[in-house]
Amino acid sequence: MRFMHMADVHLGAQPDKGSDWSRQRGEEIWETFRLSLEDAAREKVDLLLIAGDLFHTPPTESQLREVDYLFSRLSRTRIVLIAGNHDHLGEGCAYRNFSWSRNVVGLFSTHCECMRFPEIKTEVYGLSYDRNEIPLPLYDDLSPVEDPSRSGWTRILLAHGGDAMHIPLNREKLDASGFDYIALGHIHKPMTLIRGKAMFSGALEPIDCDDTGPHGYILGETKGRHLKLTFVKRAQRSYRDITISCTGADTTFSVLDALEGCIETKGPEDIYKVTLTGVRQAGSAFDTERLRQCGRVLRVEDRTSPAFDLEDLKRRYHGQLIGRFIESFEGGEMDLKHYKALQYGLEALLESRMNE
Numbered sequence: 006m007r008f009m010h011m012a013d014v015h016l017g018a019q020p021d022k023g024s025d026w027s028r029q030r031g032e033e034i035w036e037t038f039r040l041s042l043e044d045a046a047r048e049k050v051d052l053l054l055i056a057g058d059l060f061h062t063p064p065t066e067s068q069l070r071e072v073d074y075l076f077s078r079l080s081r082t083r084i085v086l087i088a089g090n091h092d093h094l095g096e097g098c099a100y101r102n103f104s105w106s107r108n109v110v111g112l113f114s115t116h117c118e119c120m121r122f123p124e125i126k127t128e129v130y131g132l133s134y135d136r137n138e139i140p141l142p143l144y145d146d147l148s149p150v151e152d153p154s155r156s157g158w159t160r161i162l163l164a165h166g167g168d169a170m171h172i173p174l175n176r177e178k179l180d181a182s183g184f185d186y187i188a189l190g191h192i193h194k195p196m197t198l199i200r201g202k203a204m205f206s207g208a209l210e211p212i213d214c215d216d217t218g219p220h221g222y223i224l225g226e227t228k229g230r231h232l233k234l235t236f237v238k239r240a241q242r243s244y245r246d247i248t249i250s251c252t253g254a255d256t257t258f259s260v261l262d263a264l265e266g267c268i269e270t271k272g273p274e275d276i277y278k279v280t281l282t283g284v285r286q287a288g289s290a291f292d293t294e295r296l297r298q299c300g301r302v303l304r305v306e307d308r309t310s311p312a313f314d315l316e317d318l319k320r321r322y323h324g325q326l327i328g329r330f331i332e333s334f335e336g337g338e339m340d341l342k343h344y345k346a347l348q349y350g351l352e353a354l355l356e357s358r359m360n361e
């Protein structure tokens with residue numbers, strides 16, 4: 006039996022609100038979902054598992070019709086989904102009375118339900134959120150129903166949660182639960198909870214700048230009692246960090262050149278958070294807004310400290326507190342800790358002088 010496990014697709018989200026590419030990201034989420042379903046057809050997947058948060062908010066009927074059309078094209082694939090905390094079954098949610106294509110099953114009760122597929126000897130358990138937060142460990146005492154007539158079946162749990170406010174998970178209890186595979190959603194980074202048995206597929210596309218690293222879905226194949234699990238990278242973009250180490254000689258344009266080169270090498274399609282470290286010329290500042298216009302740069306954080314001309318300061322403040330402060334560092338070891346102490350100290354002393 007071959008299956009695909011995805012979660013946290015967040016259809017309808019428009020990441021990076023306020024940026025030039027936000028609308029495009031919203032379209033890319035739909036497109037990656039559509040392409041992943043084409044993968045499912047090509048890979049001859051018997052079962053598609055969607056572990057919650059298919060939508061960013063409780064879906065409308067027209068959103069469900071779009072998704073159901075894509076599902077209906079997967080003629081040989083059964084699809085099972087649950088509602089997560091984002092697309093919960095609250096008031097006005099179209100999940101409640103939508104009529105799906107024949108190959109689609111929503112486990113939309115807040116109590117655990119089971120769907121059985123005798124032709125692939127598989128059963129899938131799961132429950133749904135009816136509100137944004139459920140701080141109860143609802144999965145702790147779940148196990149598959151034992152029945153000798155179904156020996157050799159694959160027993161799967163679809164689950165969404167993993168933090169204190171969203172159905173906390175107990176690794177040991179899940180491990181002992183008797184399920185062959187636990188398809189997890191909610192945590193946006195792909196992650197193994199129990200080796201060979203429980204995985205978070207992660208968000209299909211990254212949804213915000215904290216969703217760094219690769220994104221996609223999991224392909225699974227049962228071989229007797231054994232499971233073969235493979236993560237497939239599918240996202241069109243990644244969020245990545247760039248750190249640029251500056252010197253007192255740098256200007257906004259020299260940093261811009263460095264940043265452009267860095268983005269070109271790492272991948273112009275990705276979205277970047279940039280941090281400037283090191284020092285800048287005292288009394289000047291980098292134009293972070295100008296730097297942000299270089300590619301898909303979400304934000305630029307300037308963590309540089311001013312570089313002081315120590316000889317000049319020593320001359321100007323000879324015999325005064327500032328001059329003696331600089332001299333107290335001379336002759337000693339100048340490691341990073343001492344260097345920072347000198348820089349921060351000078352910054353404070355000079356500033357308090359200016360306020361006099």
Ligand SMILES: [Mn+2]
Pocket residue numbers: 057058089090091165190191192
């Ligand atoms: Mn969630």
